[in-house]
Amino acid sequence: MMTANWQAKWIWGEGEESPRNEWRCFRKTFDVPAATDSRPGASLRITADSRYVLYINGTRLGRGPVRSWPFEQSYDTYEVSHLIKYGEENTIAVLVLHFGLSTFYYLRGRGGLLAELNDSDGNVIVATDDTWLNSRHLGQHTRAPRMSVQQGFSEYVDATAWDSSWVEQSYNNTASWSNAIVLGSVGMEPWTTLKPRDIPMLTDETVYPVRVESLAKVKSFHITTALDVRNALNDGSEEHANGIHFTGFVVTSIRAQCAGVATIGFLQSGQCLRTLSLNGEEIPLDRFYGTMPELYTDVNLNEGDNMLVIDVSGNIHAGKMDLGVYGEACGELQFAAPLEQLAAHSESTFFRIGPFDSIISIDHQPSRELEWAHPVYVKLLGELKRPEDLGRYEEWLSPIDPKYVSEADVFALSVWRKENVKFAVPAQLQNAIIPNPDAGVVPVFEGYDTEVLFDLGKEYSGYLSFEVEAEAGTVLDWYGFEYMSGEYRQDTFDLDHTLRYVCHGGRQVYETPIRRGFRYLALTVRGATKPVRIYGVTFIQSNYPMAQVGRFECSDTLMNDIWEISRHTTKLCMEDTFVDCPAYEQTFWVGDSRNEALVSNYVYGVQDILKRCLRLVPGSKHQSPLFVNQVPSGWSSVIPNWTFFWAIACAEYYEQTGDEAFAVEMYDSIQYTMGHYLLKIDDSGLFNVKGWNLLDWSPIDQPNDGIVTHQNMFLVKTLRVAAQMGIVAKDKEGAAKFEQAANNLANAINEQLWDDEKKAYIDCIHVDGRRSDSLSIHSQVVASLTGVVEGERKQIIDAYLIQPPKEFVQIGSPFMSFFYYEALAKLGEVRLILDDIRHHYGTMIRHGATTCWEQYPNFLENRANPDMLTRSHCHAWSSAPAYFLGREVLGVRSLTTGWTEVEIAPVPSGLTWAKGSVPHPAGGRIDVSWTTDESNQTMELNVSYPEGVVAQIRLPEGYTGSIKETKLGIV
Structure with a gap:
């Protein structure tokens, strides 16, 4: 067994402690004794600040580390016996990318690498120290532009200035390299604690473009x-x-x-x-x-x-x-x-x-x-x-x-064309889309650059790779974006997904170490005097590893397409945490992840990714006791609802898995932050805070200072969740305190935020005491969903949900629709959920969507450009259909903690048949298929589920028919 102690030292090179956008290369060549048994063990532990790419004897083994707080730095462990050459010389090579600034997924630390190779007994074979060689990657231009404030940097690499074979064991051109500088031992600042990676390594799935979309000669700035x-x-x-x-x-x-x-x-x-x-x-x-x-x-x-x-x-x-x-x-x-x-x-x-x-x-x-x-x-x-x-x-x-100041702006050059003359795409150029002995040849136009546009068929998230043959000095500018329709191309004006690659002479392969998400990929060839030959363009799709256990198919083909884009969107937004989107931000937004997790439960059924997400959130208490809305992040920003959704997600994780120890662990942090939230209850008895009081992008009256109705209502729900978690943690006194606080706040909401004349909840009370003039469907949805509204008022509110008044501010994003669908499901209005999904998500499908949009069309930010249907075309907070189709149409719902008892009660809602699967959190799955005859209200229902699960199976109200039930054995 490997010991928990580290003999490795943190190392770096000469120069700045935290240089801006620096790629640094490290190498160590060492001998490994001949193996004494047939299967010797060897494992490598490694971490770096900010990111690394690891090679052993020229083979890329992995990327990392996962995002983490610097005071809880994560490290990865690789089993490497299959790559070690026993009785021979071996080389470890590591490319470290240091950001040198804080982003939305990284807090600035300092440049550093830590690695240790151990045998099966824990003995050190090699560890980072001052005998390791290092050099700045001389082909990487540190002045490449920022991708966005949320992320790091775009990419500018000159292959004529750096030998890509530096990762190979046979490389010996190290005369200009220097010995690494030892920074200190494990436990040094800022990495005071090291924690082992708590999720599997992400996938490498090879994807190829489906076609060359267009060819043009262009002129730009x-x-x-x-x-x-x-x-x-x-x-x-x-x-x-x-x-x-x-x-x-x-x-x-x-x-x-x-x-x-x-x-x-x-x-x-x-x-x-x-x-x-x-x-x-x-x-x-x-x-x-x-x-x-x-x-x-x-x-x-x-x-x-x-x-x-x-x-x-x-x-x-x-x-x-x-x-x-x-x-x-x-x-x-x-x-x-x-x-x-x-x-x-x-x-x-x-x-x-x-x-x-x-x-x-x-x-x-x-x-x-x-x-x-x-x-x-x-x-x-x-x-x-x-x-x-x-x-x-x-x-x-x-x-x-x-x-x-960047040496060149590839984004501007790719977006603006003074001249843009298109040609029919030669059949031979289509050879460029898949590795092929017959290359796709990019023509040269005198006085112009050449643009080739690739279509991946749908959006993906990962790493670009290509193989080309070109003259030395030929410039390849790559630019990824999400959406186009006819002549309209939605350029990513607040995101720079570009890569400039300057070719060395001859045939060459390049694989970027920077993650990007896009569907379309524009390549502009500049400075070429001879045609460039492309032997393949490859995309390495990378996400949390999971099987697609969940399935759904029904008699409505539109609904099938919608389920599929919901599934694919969720997959692309499962990296080392749930993220909002694979393109613009790649950020773990705390509130988004609650809804994403529910979708994942019904499609993939994996839990470790959510567990690490939930554990990351309390680390932000050094920034705010109210917890930050995206973590780990350099933006100290609080959206109270996002904290509330985190606490709710902790309870839902417990309900999903029955993991009592984790519930107790999270209760400590829930209790901590809720205690600070209760300090924001003002003399009126309402929650009053200065913050980013967001719920939806639509124009609700939700000021950043004052009393916001939906926020108060979600706080009621969260306080009740805190009380439930207190019971699990055996803190009866704390649970009672939170329950009483919830009741007091609910009473204050009903006394002060209900407008008896308008028969609805107002949206807010401004800091100057002015009550909002507008009404929104949002406040009514949240009142129903959180149980704040009761009695006769609930009947009024429920009627609004079934038929939203036109004068109310309407829902502006699929994220808010998730809560709306939850409220409708509680009312048994599944048909309305499906109708709304058909309307909104059907619009996406009609516009060629392969993933779910962040917003509905005509949101505030895009009204100046009617062609811009949404900002982000892949946003997992919008994947609601994959959850509700499994939960309501297939009818699979948990009745007890850990899904020991389930209900299978389909709701046809006008469909004539449906079939699918829902993962069971303990393993296995629940399969459901049904057909109906609406003329005589009959259903044939077939279900199977793991043995040991208690299933309550029933036909829809008013239906007769047959139920076939199968219990599957557990190995």
Whole structure:
């Protein structure tokens, strides 16, 4: 057995403690004695900050670690006997990707690697120390743009500058490598505790494109850059992912070889473009064309330097500015320092003026107002006419570190095309989609770049790989996105899913270490003088490993398609935690995961992933005792409902599994945070908090300060859950306290938030005491679902649920529909659930959806662009159908903790037949199939379930027929 102790040391290389976007390579070559028995054991433990890719003797073995709090750093263990060459020399190679800043799934630590190889007796074969060699990956450009504030960085790799064979055992070109630096022993800061990985390794499933969608010759910007305004103007903002409010300017020069007309474009500029001036002339926003987040203006450039000043003030979260210039008539273009004396003292071509004021925003709310009247800020743009005028602002002027200024903006180049001429796709080019001895040949068009667009057939989440043959220096720009329809392409303006790969000469294979989610993949070939040969484009789908135990099929083919996109969406959003989406954020949003887990219970039946999700949440108490809404994260943001959904999910996990020890463990944290929530009950007896008081994207009156009705109601439900968990934990006193608090809050809600004239619950009471004028279906749904409403009022509310009044604010997202369906199911209105699913999810299917959308069409953010049906096209908070079709149509429901007793009671709701399976949490599955004859109200019902489970099986009310019951033995 391996000992729990570590002899390995944390190691890193020379340079910064926490460098921005640095890839560092580590190698150790060592001898392993000949084996003394036929099956010697060897296992490797490893972790890194921030992420690693592990190779043994050239074979990629795994990626990791799973996301974790730095004070509970997770490590992975691999059984490696099959890769070790006994009696020979062996090599371990590790690529470590260090972010150097906080994201929505990572808190900034410092660069580090820890690894130890042990034999079957626990003896150390090799461990990280100062004998390991290391080098920065010299082909990786550290200045690649941020993907988003939620994530790390996009990718720019120059294969001419780094030998990809460094992972091989035979590699010997290590003259420029240096010995690693020992940082310290296990237990050092910031990784004070190490915990073994608590879920299996994620999958590697090979997926190929289904076709080459299009071929075009294109022209785009002549120069581009992506500027990290957030980090460049707010010193120290790498330490967190909170929003920022500030005032300040960015200044540079556009150097033109000759005078002429040019186009300046700002993409993803909604947060970083207030106004600008060129050569002292202010260009108001009404001189721009396009719509946010794409804005363009045509300008006259002078020969030589043209000073550009951009007001980047405002409220930013991502804070990335994508800037491009197209100037066919201007000759060679480049960005330059606006003054020679500035260039003489700095390598930077961009400078900042300010910030004059800067504050951190929590939960979308600044701690104070910006000083918009700062005397320098107010008059600067009008007075800054010539580069020489910069001298007046010497106090505020400083170079922007080049690390915040990208060498190229592949996203902007991929999105904006000055010319885009399409061609029929040659049959031979389709060879590019699958590894093939006959390559797909990408043609070259003189004076143009070539774009090839691949369609994977549906969205996937994982890692891109490709094999090509090209001239040295040929640039391959890859860009993934989720949706297109005809000529419309929904570009991901708040996400940079790009990869620039500069080819070395000849045939080569590249596999990205960065996870991405998309359906469509645009490849733009730049700088090629000869055609590029593509021998295959491969996508490695990676998710939590699970069998598809759950099934569903019925007489309505539309419903079958809807179930399938719900299943696939859930799969893509099961990584090392449940995540909101595989593309935009890849973030463990606490509230989302509650609904995702219920869907997973009915499709996959796995529990470890939810267990680790629930355990991660209390780790955020160092950020807020109310617990943060996404973890582990650098954004200290609280959505109270998300904490409530976490506590509810803890109870539902206990009900699903019967894991009493886990329930007791979670009760301690539930008790802790609920105690702090009760401190927010004001003198009126209602929950009153300043936070992000969210439930749905639709325009409910849910202010971030005051008394929000749906939030108060969910708190009632959560307090009752806390009481139930207290009983399990044998804390009768605590349980009684929570039950009484729930009753008191419910009484206060019914006394103060019910409008007797309108016969409905209002949405809120504002901080100034003003009662909301609008009514929403949301508040009525939550009143019914949480049991807050009773008696005659419940009859009124239930009628609203069955036929929502048109004057009420309607549901805006499938996430909210989940709660609506739960409320309808309690009323026995399954037919209404199916009708609503057909309407909303049928719209997705008609628009070619292969996964479930985040929002319904016409949500607030997309009204400026009717083609934009939703932001994210793959969001697991929207996978409700896969849960309700199994629970209500097949009729499989648990009646007791741990599913020891179940009910099988189908509800046909107009369907003539249905069949499917639901996983049982103890193993095995429950199979159901039924057919009906509506003319005489008969049903033939067949069920099978594991022996030892007590099943209550019944036909729908009013039906007669037969029941065939089969009990399956347990091995």
